[in-house]
Structures are given as C-alpha cells and as structure tokens.
Amino acid sequence: MPHVAPPVQREPGLLTHREPDEDPDLYDDDYYDDDEPELTEEEERRLRKKKIWKRVRIGAFVALGLMILGPVLAVAIAYPLVNWPHPEEVAAGQNKTITLHWADGSEMAKITQPGQNLSMLKLDEVPDHVRKAVLAAEDANFYENPGFDAKAIVRAVWIQATGGSSGGSGLTQQYIKKATNNEAPTLTRKFTELVKAYKMSNESDHDTILEAYLNTVHFGRGANGMKAAAQVYYGKDMKDLTPSEAALIAGMIQTPSWSEDMEYAQKRWNFVMDQMQQKGWIDQAYRGSQQFPTPQPFEKTRPGGLEGPMARVQQQIENEVDSDDVGLTMEKAQKVGVDIYTTVDKNMQQAATDAVNAVMNGQDPDLRTSLSAIDPTTGAVKAYYAGKDGLQGIDYAKGTIQEAGSTFKPFDLIAALKMGKGIGDTYDGTSPRTIANQVIRNAGTSNCGKQCPIKQAMIESLNTVFYDMVANDTGTPAVADAAHEAGIPKTVMYEGKPFNTLVGKDGGKPNTGIAIGADDAQVRPFDMASAFATFAARGVYRKPFFITKIEGPDKELLYQHTEKGVPAFDPDPTKSQDLADNVTEVLKEIPKKNIACAGGRECAGKTGTHELPESKDQNSKAWMVGYTPSLSASVWVGKDQGNLPITDRKTGGPIFGSGIPGQIWKKFMDAALNGTPVEKFPKAHLLNRSEPPKITPSNTPSQTPSNTPTRTTDPNASEPTKPTQTKPTRPCGGVLCPSQPPTTTTDPPDPVNGQQPNP
Numbered sequence: 001m002p003h004v005a006p007p008v009q010r011e012p013g014l015l016t017h018r019e020p021d022e023d024p025d026l027y028d029d030d031y032y033d034d035d036e037p038e039l040t041e042e043e044e045r046r047l048r049k050k051k052i053w054k055r056v057r058i059g060a061f062v063a064l065g066l067m068i069l070g071p072v073l074a075v076a077i078a079y080p081l082v083n084w085p086h087p088e089e090v091a092a093g094q095n096k097t098i099t100l101h102w103a104d105g106s107e108m109a110k111i112t113q114p115g116q117n118l119s120m121l122k123l124d125e126v127p128d129h130v131r132k133a134v135l136a137a138e139d140a141n142f143y144e145n146p147g148f149d150a151k152a153i154v155r156a157v158w159i160q161a162t163g164g165s166s167g168g169s170g171l172t173q174q175y176i177k178k179a180t181n182n183e184a185p186t187l188t189r190k191f192t193e194l195v196k197a198y199k200m201s202n203e204s205d206h207d208t209i210l211e212a213y214l215n216t217v218h219f220g221r222g223a224n225g226m227k228a229a230a231q232v233y234y235g236k237d238m239k240d241l242t243p244s245e246a247a248l249i250a251g252m253i254q255t256p257s258w259s260e261d262m263e264y265a266q267k268r269w270n271f272v273m274d275q276m277q278q279k280g281w282i283d284q285a286y287r288g289s290q291q292f293p294t295p296q297p298f299e300k301t302r303p304g305g306l307e308g309p310m311a312r313v314q315q316q317i318e319n320e321v322d323s324d325d326v327g328l329t330m331e332k333a334q335k336v337g338v339d340i341y342t343t344v345d346k347n348m349q350q351a352a353t354d355a356v357n358a359v360m361n362g363q364d365p366d367l368r369t370s371l372s373a374i375d376p377t378t379g380a381v382k383a384y385y386a387g388k389d390g391l392q393g394i395d396y397a398k399g400t401i402q403e404a405g406s407t408f409k410p411f412d413l414i415a416a417l418k419m420g421k422g423i424g425d426t427y428d429g430t431s432p433r434t435i436a437n438q439v440i441r442n443a444g445t446s447n448c449g450k451q452c453p454i455k456q457a458m459i460e461s462l463n464t465v466f467y468d469m470v471a472n473d474t475g476t477p478a479v480a481d482a483a484h485e486a487g488i489p490k491t492v493m494y495e496g497k498p499f500n501t502l503v504g505k506d507g508g509k510p511n512t513g514i515a516i517g518a519d520d521a522q523v524r525p526f527d528m529a530s531a532f533a534t535f536a537a538r539g540v541y542r543k544p545f546f547i548t549k550i551e552g553p554d555k556e557l558l559y560q561h562t563e564k565g566v567p568a569f570d571p572d573p574t575k576s577q578d579l580a581d582n583v584t585e586v587l588k589e590i591p592k593k594n595i596a597c598a599g600g601r602e603c604a605g606k607t608g609t610h611e612l613p614e615s616k617d618q619n620s621k622a623w624m625v626g627y628t629p630s631l632s633a634s635v636w637v638g639k640d641q642g643n644l645p646i647t648d649r650k651t652g653g654p655i656f657g658s659g660i661p662g663q664i665w666k667k668f669m670d671a672a673l674n675g676t677p678v679e680k681f682p683k684a685h686l687l688n689r690s691e692p693p694k695i696t697p698s699n700t701p702s703q704t705p706s707n708t709p710t711r712t713t714d715p716n717a718s719e720p721t722k723p724t725q726t727k728p729t730r731p732c733g734g735v736l737c738p739s740q741p742p743t744t745t746t747d748p749p750d751p752v753n754g755q756q757p758n759p
Helices: 041-083 086-092 128-137 151-161 171-180 187-203 205-215 226-235 243-251 262-278 284-289 309-321 330-337 344-358 407-417 453-459 462-475 476-486 513-518 525-535 572-588 660-672
Strands: 098-101 107-111 339-342 367-374 383-387 433-435 438-440 491-494 497-500 549-550 559-561 605-612 618-628 633-641
Touching: 098 330, 107 309, 128 171, 128 205, 128 243, 128 262, 171 205, 226 243, 243 262, 262 284, 309 330, 309 339, 309 344, 309 383, 309 549, 344 367, 344 383, 344 660, 367 525, 367 660, 383 660, 407 453, 407 462, 407 476, 407 513, 407 525, 407 572, 407 605, 407 618, 433 462, 438 462, 453 462, 453 572, 462 476, 462 513, 476 513, 476 525, 525 572, 525 605, 525 618, 525 633, 572 605, 605 660, 618 660, 633 660
Parallel strands: 098 339
Antiparallel strands: 098 107, 339 549, 367 383, 367 633, 433 438, 491 497, 549 559, 605 618, 618 633
16 A cells, blocks of 8 residues: 555744834834934924924814804803893883982982883884885894894904994894893803894794884984884874985984984984995985985973973983993983982072072063082082073073183183282283283273282273283183183083084184183083082082982992092192182172172172173173082073173163172072071182282272273172173074184184173
8 A cells, every 4th residue: 555644743833023013103203213314403493393383283173173163062052041032021111210309319200201112013014114224224134144144243353353343233133132131241241142133033033023123222312112213203103204214213223322413313314325225225316315304303202201491400310321420321221210319409499490580580581591500519410490491492501602701710810820820919900901912991990000919800800900811921721721620621512513612713722812701711601600619619620410329120229429529720639729719719709799698608709791792882691600618500691692682671781790690699599508507618828929019009090991982880790891792703693603703814813992701
C-alpha cells in the first residue's frame, strides 16, 4: 500500500510585537517628531494663528446657533404663558374719573373725558380712508407682518445704536402696549410685548387687531378711540372725516400730549399725507390741493370738569400731569382713575376772583386781567386767575407775553449789586438826558437831582437813572441774567412755539430798553410772580408747581412733589440772600403810600405801565407785582389788542400800575392773608454803599422841557407816571403780538424822544 504521510501539524502562530493604538494627539497641530526639522519662527506664528481662527470659527458657529435657537426657544416657552388683552376688556377699563383736590384735601372737581366710547367701534363702521390714515401713520405694512415688523425692529435698533430715537413697534405691538398700560423701557417688556403680539396675530386676524387698535389708542385731547377723536378734533362723526382730517388725527398717535402744538401737528400731518400718497391711498392731485386742516379749539372739547376762570386752573393741572416733572400723563391718569392733590388754596382762589370782580366792576368790558399768586417758601401756586372767560378767551397769565414796564427795574438793581454797586450809589436823575446817544426822559418831575441814590430812583422809578445804570455800567446781558436767575424762564411755549425770553434781534443780547421794561423785556405775567417770589424767599428760587401728589385707585402714591430750592443770584446762599434782601429793602417802600397791606403788614413791590405807541398820555398795559414773606402776587391789566388805550372809567384817566392793578393786588393780598401771622421782612445786610454821599438837594426840580407834552401825576401812584415806549416794528395783534425793537440795519436803537415805558 502506498505510504501515507502523517498529517502535518500546523505550527503555532508566531508571537510578534503588537503596535499600540494610534494616539490622536500625534495629529494635533502642535505635535511633531523630534526627527522632524524645527519650525521657523514665522511658521510657528502662522500655526498659532491658524489654531486661533479655528477656535473662533467654532465659537462663531455655536453663538450663531444660540442666536437662532435661543429666541425661538424663549418664544416657545413664553408663548403658552402669555395672554393678549381683548378689546372689550380694555374698553371697559378706560375713561375712569379723575378727582381734583384743593390744597386742604377737599374735593375741587371731577374730570370726565370727552367723547367716551359707549359702545365698541366695529371695523365696518370705519371709512377706508380713515383706516389708511392710521396705517400710514403707524404701520403701513401692517397687513404683511406677523404681529411685528422685523425690518422696523432692526431699523430701530440701528437708529438707537447710532444715537437716534425710534420705537420699532408695529401696530399690533402698540395695541399691546397701550392696552396693558405698560410702557417701561425694558427688554423684558419689549420681549413680552412681542410674544403677545405674535400670539394675538395667530389667534385673530388683522382686521380684528385693527378694530381693537382703533377702539383703544389715545389720540390726544382726552380721546381714546377714533370715534371720540373725530368729535374732539372736528366735532363730527367719524364717517364724515375727510382723508386730510383723518391724517391729522392719526398723526397725533405718536405723541398725543403734543396735540396743541400746531408746529408739531403740521409736521405729523404732512408725514401721514405723504405716506398715503406714496402708498397710492390718495392721489397727487388731492395731496396738492390740501391745506392743514386746523382742528376746532380745544376749549370746546376739553375734558369736563371746572368752568369759567377755574377752567384755566384745571388746564394748568392737566398740563403738569403731562409734563416731565410728573411723568404720568393724562392718558395714564385717565385709564387708572387717580386723585390729584393740588397746591391751589380754596380761600385764596376765591380772594383772587373777588378782588378782580370788585375792582373791575363798572370798568371797560374789553379790559383783561390776570392774577397769579405763589408761596415763596415752597413754589406752590396758591391762586391762578387767568381771565374771566375761562377757556373761551386767552390765558392772560401764561398765554400772553407783555413788556414788563418799570416792574423790571428790580432786575437792574440785582445786576448793579452784583457788580459792586449799592442802594446808596448815585446817578444823574435829571431829565431829559442823552444816554448812549438816546434821549431819555423821566415821568413828571423829580427833586432827586444829579446825585440821585439808587434807592430813591427806584421809589420814584426814574428812567434816566436805570437807563444810565444799564447802558454804562451793568450791560443788558447782566440784567437778563438776573431776571432769568429770579425765575423768568429762558424759553416758554407761546402760540404753540418756543419763545426765547429777554433776547434781542436774531437771538443776540437785548437792547438797552430792557433797563426800563421796554423792547426785549417781554415776559409772562405768571413768571413775574415767580421772579418776585425769589426776592421774598431771600434769594432762593423754587420752581412753581400745581400738584403736590397723585394717588392711584388704592391710595398708592404715584407721584409726590419734592422741593428743589436753589440759590438764585449766587452759588453762595448767603450772597444770594443778601442780594435779594437789598432789593426788598428798596421795594418795601413803594406800596406804603396808597396800596399798603392791611394791619401794618409789611409788603414790597413794584408798579409799572407801558405807554401806548405813538401816544404821550395813554397807556396800553399796567402792572403791580408785590410780595410778603409768605405770598407773591402779580397782577396785569391790558386789552386783547395791545395797541389800544386802557382807561379807568371811574377817574376818566389812563390806568396806572397803582390804579386798577394795584387795587386788585391790595384787595387780594389783604383777603388772602387775613388771619395769618403778620410777618416782617428780615433785616437786610446792606451791600457796598448803602447811604448816598451827603449833598445839598437841589431846590429846582428837574423838568421835562416845555415843548414836551406832560400830564399830571397819578394821585394814587407811589412813583412818577410819565411813561414812554418803543414803537413795535410789526402791527400788534393784541396780547398775542408783543412789541419788538425797531427794525434797523444796525443794532436795534434804544428808546428815544420820550418813547419809553411807564413806571
């Protein structure tokens, strides 16, 4: 048999060396074998840069992911937790009553808003052009966005980041903001508002949202909703509004508290009209044919409450609620329903009305007057009488600007004292005199002579002394500064526009007529009460205010006034006090003769008049401004047409400062302070020269030349009464058209040839 070889046994596998698993660090950019050549410094720099940018890219991708997913996640979490306000519930909470209180806490009046929505407005009741006007004003792309306008938000962020101001809220977001009454400038509020707007858009359609918006938004003038707005702006049903009128109303949504600023209103109207034309909602022919649709006077449609002279008090209170000082707004106050506690004293307000009625009884019915009274120790307005016709006429305390006449001379004295003069320093008080190339005359006659002390010149109101003082010593800017420091605001709203007080032509320095209350010495009567209150407060200025506190429905404190008195005339309180006391030392002599306060009470003050242009014996305005340590009051008398004479029918002669204004002031002060402690002014620390040099008075009084028309001295005046005044350069339209310095190709000339204001 063939030989069979035994099977070959397989050799066991050879044990060999096993390589370890690959180390990933070997491939790191920083790893290299020792055998590899070393990197150069430049190669190492590039390698490090590459590694840094790799990490930056990874971080950027992570951040981008969070930016995309973070908000989505936040919205997803917040979405089921928020609810949007339904218009029926919002409307039920609007138009709540506001209660006004006197200074003693008793009720003054209740304010109910005009045009209250008694029923919900349905969208099909709103004309198409009215809807389009609102969209053009606030959210032209409303029907294309999901509750918010992403482009508008991005644009707003950019504008704010570059120093501008923009909200970025679409119409739905605005509805949420107004309906919830939450306008806090926080990211939390904005985010919650956006989520609510998004949810509202998902759960309702755009027509429903627009309907809710038109029922809720505030249009100014106390009107919530378009139905009410049509009434308060134009006194008509909404269906009868023209596209132009609708554009004006819609334009007020942005800043409703500026509804009476006609310059702002015209700007907004133009914007809305342009937007409507751009969108094709009105044609070019209609746009070109339209002029600004002036709304009816606010006085006809204002919130219900006080009437007659007290209506102006209510108006001032409402204005203060809307001011930055309070920071609440009437819109919010109306929605919440608040109690407003005022500074107005019930007895003093009645005393003001009684004094005006008593003295004005039997006088020319065309005469107008105002009386403002302020507590110097706090700045609280105690009485405010701005005219007998209430809202049907002009506010003659804050709505008119007048030449102050000789009541402005105390500011000359402040300027002189600050430069080192004293009430005993002397000037040439003779008349006439040529000063700074201008002929200046005093009223009547005076025995003060060539060395007339400032104190006596103030008592006699000698124009030559104060004109000389300002023209040759203090300069006019120092006088304007003193008046501003005392309390005359640098800018006031006048006829809907800012008016810069006490400035000259083209905003430059005032001309020398300011020394005697002419030309650029144009002020509001209310502000003179405030300025003289600073003298009474011994050089401490306190801003006047009408509201002490505001409480919510549950008596929670929404606003509390805090006193902010500051030294007026010098940062050093003692120096400011001395300056004011020196003025009082002079002014307390003036009321003593014919309008002294009752019961031996010390009073200080200054009368003044402004002569009728082109007249030698007629006045167009008359003043009395005076004070005790606890009350300052300003009285002004004039006519709507500032170029007409004011005559005292009881005497047949012209009205002077110590006449009708002085008598109103005295009656008011006596009644208002009746029963209060009789106060004395603190002893003044007289500055610089307090006594004049000893001289022998001239036996011959200074006279106006015989060829100059003269008139007898007012028997009731505590100062001479022969005035003069600078001609206005433009036709005067009454108290709303103050006189201006004469137009000239050079600097405005000063009063000349007997044309100066009365003392």
